[in-house]
Amino acid sequence: MSALLRLEGVNSFYGPVQVHFDLNLDVEAGQIVCLLGGNASGKSTTMKTILGLQRPGSGRVWFDGADITGLPTPQVIRRGIGSVPEARRLFPAMTVRENLLMGAYARSDRAAIATDEERVLGLFPRLRERLGQRAGTMSGGEQQMLAMARALMGRPKLICMDEPTMGLSPLFVDRVLELIQAINREGVTVFMVEQNASLALGIAHYGYVLQTGRIALQGPAGELLRDPRIRDAYLGGAARDGEGEG
Amino acid sequence: MGGAWFDYTVNGFVIGNIYALLAVGLALIYGVANLVNFAHGSVYVVGAYVGWAAITYLDTPLPVTLLCVVAVSALVGVGIERIGLRPLHGSSRIAPLLATIGIALVLDQVVQLVFTPDPRAVPMQVPEWRVAVGGGTIGALDLLIAGIGLTSAVVLYGFLRFTKLGWAVRATAQDSDAAQQMGVDVNRVNMAVFAIASALSGVSGVLVGMYYNQISTAMSFEATLKGIVALIIGGLGNVPGAIAGSLILGLTESYGIALFGTSYRNLFAFVLLIAMLVWRPNGLFAARRALPPEPMTGTFIARSRPVVVPRWAVAALVVAAALLPLLGQPYLLQIGANSLMYAMLALSLTLVAGTVGQVSLGHAALLAIGGYASGLLAMDAGWPVALSIPAAGLVTAALGTLLVFPAFRLTGHYVSIATLGIGEIVSLVILNWTGLTRGAIGLGGIPPLEVFGFDLGSVEGTYWLCLAVLVLLALLQLRLLRSHLGRTWRAIRDDPVAARSYGVSGDRYKALAFGFGGFAAGISGAITAHVYSYINHETFGASISILALTMVILGGLGNVAGAVLGATLLIALPEAFRFLAEYRILIYGIVLLLLIRFRPQGLMGTV
Numbered sequence: 136m137s138a139l140l141r142l143e144g145v146n147s148f149y150g151p152v153q154v155h156f157d158l159n160l161d162v163e164a165g166q167i168v169c170l171l172g173g174n175a176s177g178k179s180t181t182m183k184t185i186l187g188l189q190r191p192g193s194g195r196v197w198f199d200g201a202d203i204t205g206l207p208t209p210q211v212i213r214r215g216i217g218s219v220p221e222a223r224r225l226f227p228a229m230t231v232r233e234n235l236l237m238g239a240y241a242r243s244d245r246a247a248i249a250t251d252e253e254r255v256l257g258l259f260p261r262l263r264e265r266l267g268q269r270a271g272t273m274s275g276g277e278q279q280m281l282a283m284a285r286a287l288m289g290r291p292k293l294i295c296m297d298e299p300t301m302g303l304s305p306l307f308v309d310r311v312l313e314l315i316q317a318i319n320r321e322g323v324t325v326f327m328v329e330q331n332a333s334l335a336l337g338i339a340h341y342g343y344v345l346q347t348g349r350i351a352l353q354g355p356a357g358e359l360l361r362d363p364r365i366r367d368a369y370l371g372g373a374a375r376d377g378e379g380e381g
Numbered sequence: 382m383g384g385a386w387f388d389y390t391v392n393g394f395v396i397g398n399i400y401a402l403l404a405v406g407l408a409l410i411y412g413v414a415n416l417v418n419f420a421h422g423s424v425y426v427v428g429a430y431v432g433w434a435a436i437t438y439l440d441t442p443l444p445v446t447l448l449c450v451v452a453v454s455a456l457v458g459v460g461i462e463r464i465g466l467r468p469l470h471g472s473s474r475i476a477p478l479l480a481t482i483g484i485a486l487v488l489d490q491v492v493q494l495v496f497t498p499d500p501r502a503v504p505m506q507v508p509e510w511r512v513a514v515g516g517g518t519i520g521a522l523d524l525l526i527a528g529i530g531l532t533s534a535v536v537l538y539g540f541l542r543f544t545k546l547g548w549a550v551r552a553t554a555q556d557s558d559a560a561q562q563m564g565v566d567v568n569r570v571n572m573a574v575f576a577i578a579s580a581l582s583g584v585s586g587v588l589v590g591m592y593y594n595q596i597s598t599a600m601s602f603e604a605t606l607k608g609i610v611a612l613i614i615g616g617l618g619n620v621p622g623a624i625a626g627s628l629i630l631g632l633t634e635s636y637g638i639a640l641f642g643t644s645y646r647n648l649f650a651f652v653l654l655i656a657m658l659v660w661r662p663n664g665l666f667a668a669r670r671a672l673p674p675e676p677m678t679g680t681f682i683a684r685s686r687p688v689v690v691p692r693w694a695v696a697a698l699v700v701a702a703a704l705l706p707l708l709g710q711p712y713l714l715q716i717g718a719n720s721l722m723y724a725m726l727a728l729s730l731t732l733v734a735g736t737v738g739q740v741s742l743g744h745a746a747l748l749a750i751g752g753y754a755s756g757l758l759a760m761d762a763g764w765p766v767a768l769s770i771p772a773a774g775l776v777t778a779a780l781g782t783l784l785v786f787p788a789f790r791l792t793g794h795y796v797s798i799a800t801l802g803i804g805e806i807v808s809l810v811i812l813n814w815t816g817l818t819r820g821a822i823g824l825g826g827i828p829p830l831e832v833f834g835f836d837l838g839s840v841e842g843t844y845w846l847c848l849a850v851l852v853l854l855a856l857l858q859l860r861l862l863r864s865h866l867g868r869t870w871r872a873i874r875d876d877p878v879a880a881r882s883y884g885v886s887g888d889r890y891k892a893l894a895f896g897f898g899g900f901a902a903g904i905s906g907a908i909t910a911h912v913y914s915y916i917n918h919e920t921f922g923a924s925i926s927i928l929a930l931t932m933v934i935l936g937g938l939g940n941v942a943g944a945v946l947g948a949t950l951l952i953a954l955p956e957a958f959r960f961l962a963e964y965r966i967l968i969y970g971i972v973l974l975l976l977i978r979f980r981p982q983g984l985m986g987t988v
């Protein structure tokens with residue numbers, strides 16, 4: 136069991152509808168792993184299953200050598216998983232600083248939290264200028280940064296990001312991708328769900344492609360980028376190489 | 382003169398502080414749990430009685446009294462969260478609200494059984510001196526209440542602003558999913574909030590007991606209502622808004638009493654409520670005037686497949702019911718007639734709450750309108766009863782629709798609150814419009830039932846008339862439900878936005894539903910009035926609205942046969958177990974709670 140996170144034979148259901156069919160997925164420690172897929176492919180459900188927001192019908196979720204299947208979300212978080220939810224989900228009426236400290240809610244080591252706050256603000260200098268501002272009043276890109284910074288405040292081993300580039304201007308998309316790499320360089324494993332295949336594979340080590348609840352393709356990111364099936368399905372064919380969502 | 386106004390101001394301010402202790406808790410609970418807690422006033426009563434018991438039996442000094450009240454009330458709050466809220470996670474949004482109504486019934490009845498319904502005087506624990514200020518006076522108790530109000534506000538602010546749990550409360554209120562993903566145990570947050578809110582509510586209760594020098598189990602409902610009014614003025618879930626709303630409400634009431642007299646007091650409160658819901662549903666302090674997009678559309682009621690009863694069985698049941706008088710058991714027939722009258726009301730409510738999805742908590746007001754209309758037409762205008770009853774149905778249809786009309790654009794919890802307020806307004810208008818309704822004296826000597834010379838005043842006559850009317854109304858309602866109109870109603874309930882995008886004007890169809898429902902309820906009220914021969918503004922109170930709702934949920938929301946079954950069961954069963962009469966309300970409450978938890982689709986299934 137070398138993988139930091141492992142999904143093993145997961146079958147999930149949304150009411151009577153089956154979302155995942157025998158899903159198997161490994162996230163190696165220290166890597167950036169992306170999960171690609173179109174609408175309704177089951178990406179978000181994968182995220183919810185890992186975070187304990189949804190219990191799988193069968194199968195197991197392993198994290199750091201322990202079975203976390205069906206654990207309540209707060210306990211999953213306490214074991215060292217940070218979450219950057221889809222559409223960011225900040226606490227809009229709380230200040231930037233309060234949002235950051237909410238990220239450290241599961242911790243009680245005050246001194247270390249203060250050092251981590253400094254470290255995180257070093258990574259996101261933009262946030263330092265806005266510590267007293269209400270989170271809901273910031274721009275989308277700034278909010279995305281705060282969401283990532285907030286997740287880092289929990290000092291996680293693994294960060295799960297649900298569509299981190301969604302709804303951002305192209306300028307901010309690049310910035311966010313750089314930051315994800317920076318986070319990863321600090322030793323945090325990143326598992327991200329993305330619709331934008333070329334961008335995600337551009338920074339990832341390994342990728343999975345989810346299609347109607349099954350893993351259709353997987354492999355090192357470089358190989359996937361060159362795979363003609365990926366190009367056809369997600370990059371809009373060779374002619375529109377690099378344009379993003381297909 | 383100036384002195385009197387000073388006193389009214391002080392009084393309004395003190396009452397405002399008492400409301401604030403209630404409303405702040407409601408706001409906190411609404412914040413984290415998106416729930417209007419209808420059991421809040423019951424905790425307030427628990428607090429009042431715990432305080433009374435501590436002083437009377439243990440002779441506790443004031444700080445210890447308050448401590449006892451805080452401890453017991455907080456415990457009750459934790460119980461409410463644990464029993465009423467947590468198991469309902471993931472069920473329809475209206476379920477927890479209905480559960481808190483059930484808990485309120487249970488709590489009120491338990492307090493009544495323990496302490497008897499007789500009012501008690503809470504011994505004064507504060508020196509009785511008063512100082513003259515600006516022509517009026519301020520007493521020690523005024524200062525104590527203001528002090529407790531202010532201290533609570535400051536402590537609460539500090540808690541929310543500077544403690545970890547307080548942060549978790551705010552985070553949960555803003556985005557409970559995201560809070561969980563930060564490691565917040567939302568269940569614990571809910572429990573803490575219920576404990577805090579209930580402690581404040583209990584303190585409010587004991588302070589009220591000292592202020593008016595009297596407590597009774599009957600104060601619970603009014604306390605809940607006043608808390609809700611203050612909450613709506615400030616904006617649902619807005620804690621500082623709730624405090625401001627409470628002070629506004631307290632002062633409005635106090636000045637209202639000064640200008641118009643005591644019997645108008647609640648009328649002001651509820652007119653203020655409806656005005657707020659119509660013009661500023663987000664509260665006085667919100668920038669937005671429209672309600673936020675509904676998170677509560679979609680699966681409003683529990684889905685289920687209704688139980689199909691074959692036609693011959695229905696026909697057989699009707700025939701059997703028609704033959705019941707031949708048994709020659711007048712007592713049985715009386716219960717039967719009573720069940721049938723309630724069944725008409727349930728038919729009306731199952732249409733409005735079930736088919737159209739507008740959970741009305743003020744449906745008994747329609748009975749009152751029908752009863753008064755028929756009674757007055759027969760007595761003052763000299764109409765024959767055979768004409769006054771259908772006329773009362775029409776009057777109720779028109780008036781009921783007109784009254785609820787301002788609430789049509791509301792949905793979910795707001796509808797329940799608005800209809801509750803409208804129901805109270807109807808009863809208060811009846812009380813105060815002495816020229817028409819004879820006010821508090823009530824309508825006496827309403828002529829008995831008769832149709833074109835046939836005397837139906839006998840038990841058999843009443844029974845047969847009710848049965849005939851019910852069968853007609855039920856057939857008509859079934860016919861409507863199967864028509865294009867019925868489909869449109871269900872479409873509005875299931876997805877108002879989608880219905881609108883297909884060109885369906887929600888308002889017009891809601892009006893049709895309330896019109897037809899008002900007609901059935903009005904007839905029921907009219908018949909009741911002629912059977913009772915005396916009614917007053919309290920005959921058709923809020924408890925009947927809640928009972929009707931329990932019947933409808935028991936039968937299955939929207940289900941016509943279910944409504945009749947629910948009414949029959951809830952009226953007839955307590956008669957069968959007469960030795961349990963004392964526990965009747967308790968049983969209703971428990972039935973409601975069990976249904977919501979284990980069979981939300983009711984006995985016959987929702988339609």
